[in-house]
Amino acid sequence: MINDRYWWWQRALAAEFFTPQNGPLVVFIDEDVLRKIAPGMDDPAADLAQAVRDASSPTPGEYFSRIATERRLWKLDDRASPPPVLPVLAITVLAATRMRSDGQALSTNFYRRLAESIEPGASGMRVAQLKAEVDGSAFLDVVDMWCTLDEWIGEQDGRVGVSTIRTHERLTRIGYPQSQALLTRSDRAELTRFFAALRIREAGLPDENSMLRALEVWTSASSNRLGDTFMAALGSAEIKGLIAAVVLACAAAWDGRVVTKDGRGRIAIRLGIDLDEWTTAWLFAVLEGASEPILLDGLLAADAPVSLVRMPPSKYYVSDNAPDVSSDLVTRGFRLRGAAYAAEFSKAEVLVFARDADTGGWSSTTGITPFETHLIAVTAAESAAVSRVLTAAAAKGWVLRKQGARPLLSGFVLYEGVRFTNDTALQRALSDEPRLRALGVAPTLTPRARFVRGLPLDREFAPSHYLLGGEPDLLLPTDEEPKLVLLALGGKEEVVTSNGFPFELRRFPSPEGSTEVIADAQRLTFTLLEESVVAATPKGTATLGWDDDGNLSAATGAFNVIGAVVSGTFAATSVMGRRGRDETWLLLDGGTALPVAEPTPPVFTNAAGFAFTSQYFEAPAPKATQWLAQRSGTSWHLSRLGPGDPQDVRASFDVLATWRRTSEPSGSALWRIQLGLAHE
Numbered sequence: 169m170i171n172d173r174y175w176w177w178q179r180a181l182a183a184e185f186f187t188p189q190n191g192p193l194v195v196f197i198d199e200d201v202l203r204k205i206a207p208g209m210d211d212p213a214a215d216l217a218q219a220v221r222d223a224s225s226p227t228p229g230e231y232f233s234r235i236a237t238e239r240r241l242w243k244l245d246d247r248a249s250p251p252p253v254l255p256v257l258a259i260t261v262l263a264a265t266r267m268r269s270d271g272q273a274l275s276t277n278f279y280r281r282l283a284e285s286i287e288p289g290a291s292g293m294r295v296a297q298l299k300a301e302v303d304g305s306a307f308l309d310v311v312d313m314w315c316t317l318d319e320w321i322g323e324q325d326g327r328v329g330v331s332t333i334r335t336h337e338r339l340t341r342i343g344y345p346q347s348q349a350l351l352t353r354s355d356r357a358e359l360t361r362f363f364a365a366l367r368i369r370e371a372g373l374p375d376e377n378s379m380l381r382a383l384e385v386w387t388s389a390s391s392n393r394l395g396d397t398f399m400a401a402l403g404s405a406e407i408k409g410l411i412a413a414v415v416l417a418c419a420a421a422w423d424g425r426v427v428t429k430d431g432r433g434r435i436a437i438r439l440g441i442d443l444d445e446w447t448t449a450w451l452f453a454v455l456e457g458a459s460e461p462i463l464l465d466g467l468l469a470a471d472a473p474v475s476l477v478r479m480p481p482s483k484y485y486v487s488d489n490a491p492d493v494s495s496d497l498v499t500r501g502f503r504l505r506g507a508a509y510a511a512e513f514s515k516a517e518v519l520v521f522a523r524d525a526d527t528g529g530w531s532s533t534t535g536i537t538p539f540e541t542h543l544i545a546v547t548a549a550e551s552a553a554v555s556r557v558l559t560a561a562a563a564k565g566w567v568l569r570k571q572g573a574r575p576l577l578s579g580f581v582l583y584e585g586v587r588f589t590n591d592t593a594l595q596r597a598l599s600d601e602p603r604l605r606a607l608g609v610a611p612t613l614t615p616r617a618r619f620v621r622g623l624p625l626d627r628e629f630a631p632s633h634y635l636l637g638g639e640p641d642l643l644l645p646t647d648e649e650p651k652l653v654l655l656a657l658g659g660k661e662e663v664v665t666s667n668g669f670p671f672e673l674r675r676f677p678s679p680e681g682s683t684e685v686i687a688d689a690q691r692l693t694f695t696l697l698e699e700s701v702v703a704a705t706p707k708g709t710a711t712l713g714w715d716d717d718g719n720l721s722a723a724t725g726a727f728n729v730i731g732a733v734v735s736g737t738f739a740a741t742s743v744m745g746r747r748g749r750d751e752t753w754l755l756l757d758g759g760t761a762l763p764v765a766e767p768t769p770p771v772f773t774n775a776a777g778f779a780f781t782s783q784y785f786e787a788p789a790p791k792a793t794q795w796l797a798q799r800s801g802t803s804w805h806l807s808r809l810g811p812g813d814p815q816d817v818r819a820s821f822d823v824l825a826t827w828r829r830t831s832e833p834s835g836s837a838l839w840r841i842q843l844g845l846a847h848e
Contacts, residue, residue: 357428501515
């Protein structure tokens with residue numbers, strides 16, 4: 169007869185794991201999980217072990233036979249609840265999570281660890297005896313229990329989640345509990361970021377080898393490392409195949425949501441910098457499908473809640489009461505938690521920024537994109553190493569941006585205009601400064617090959633279609649160090665270096681039609697077309713128009729002419745001014761200064777249901793224009809427009825009075841002196 173404690177644990181485990189849910193179902197058991205299930209017990213693991221021992225059979229080779237009989241009886245019933253095997257399966261997973269190489273039990277000696285878990289505190293002789301009882305044919309009953317549970321989960325049609333119970337080609341018996349012991353709840357949450365990086369929803373599931381390779385690449389970054397058990401298994405030739413099977417099962421069941429460790433929807437926080445306005449701000453990335461407004465607790469209990477509201481088409485929320493940017497928050501990281509969502513910023517000693525079309529400034533990103541211009545912020549402790557890498561490998565033109573008396577990021581050093589165009593030089597420089605790779609001063613890790621750039625065609629109709637002659641580039645799977653990868657393109661093979669720099673597929677001209685690419689055993693296909701296959705006019709055609717006064721607005725009727733209709737033309741070029749300045753001037757040859765009025769924001773987006781104001785406005789500039797001058801408070805922002813190298817200057821002298829004096833004999837020299845002082 170099965171004891172009452174056993175049935176208590178059956179009900180408690182069923183309530184913990186087999187409730188309505190979406191996504192992967194993993195029956196992970198360790199001491200912490202048992203304490204959560206039975207919070208009032210002094211030693212829940214010992215109580216579970218006692219329940220299993222009391223339900224065992226004394227007959228040699230039939231240790232689990234009583235539970236096996238209950239399983240067979242259950243199969244004849246309505247099967248409405250989980251099979252009555254959960255305490256036994258829980259103790260086998262507990263044994264798997266306890267496995268370690270400690271001199272007494274090798275990590276591969278699962279049955280010894282199981283014996284110790286069933287009878288904690290037993291002598292070595294008793295452990296050896298019990299190990300013999302649960303090993304061999306007796307454990308076949310446990311294998312049947314795992315198969316029955318897997319079958320029952322499948323019968324629920326996703327009501328309790330998707331089963332991740334798997335076995336191993338060699339560890340055919342103990343693979344079942346080990347498959348559940350690999351991933352903690354925290355690991356499963358972190359893997360949702362991995363699935364998003366792999367673009368599972370768009371590109372589909374990779375095969376097991378590609379999944380393993382991608383996992384190794386992704387977890388090589390310090391910010392992506394998972395739990396110790398998982399990382400040890402990933403490095404084990406014996407178990408890594410089981411990891412691939414379990415992670416693939418999780419990926420197949422993934423609902424597309426990126427979540428935090430406690431299951432809340434994850435909102436990524438980036439750091440934004442505007443060098444023109446000399447400001448910083450936290451940028452909260454829009455989470456698709458999230459209900460609004462989103463309320464998050466402040467950093468401190470006394471802080472007002474942080475409110476996030478979406479303002480299309482921006483990819484960032486409009487935030488209220490967000491904490492001020494500080495170097496301390498950057499280096500420590502922080503988290504704002506709400507009822508259903510949490511916003512997170514990971515700690516950083518080095519921040520790589522990329523141009524952000526949404527804000528008009530810079531926003532932090534995950535790494536370096538070759539050939540793109542970056543801004544890099546680095547703590548003083550790491551600045552010497554970063555400076556050596558830039559000196560050795562960055563393209564000419566980068567500068568150390570002085571922060572002056574009002575620093576944007578106190579304790580950080582800013583490097584502006586950083587571009588990397590020479591892959592060999594960058595890899596050589598990073599080999600001398602290996603710590604910087606882990607801090608993000610390296611090309612962004614690519615866990616899975618994908619196409620970038622090129623001239624896409626019919627993007628909304630079908631993916632990976634490009635204009636003939638506009639083949640895409642290929643980002644190869646990368647690792648912490650450069651590696652050689654076999655690349656096959658249209659039947660031709662070549663060994664190439666994967667180092668984060670894009671491989672130019674146009675080096676091998678492809679004919680019109682479909683071309684298959686095999687990169688590091690991953691298959692991709694792109695299609696080249698001479699023209700669009702979609703006969704319909706592109707979305708948005710003829711929805712905007714200009715009136716006779718040159719005002720842009722949404723189309724309200726049929727147009728006889730599509731395009732800009734203005735009352736006249738002017739012999740001038742256009743300049744882009746920043747909105748929100750106190751005043752704007754064009755500085756012309758001969759000391760002339762022309763005021764420029766900031767135009768009212770366009771309202772044509774109102775017809776689409778949202779208001780949008782660009783951070784810049786366009787203004788005509790006569791050919792004699794030399795500088796665009798804009799004032800904010802006591803500071804002037806000067807942009808050179810005339811002949812010569814582009815130049816941007818932040819100045820505090822009387823710009824208009826000094827410029828008017830350039831018509832005098834010594835005025836031009838005075839202007840140059842003032843500019844030189846402004847640079848210092």
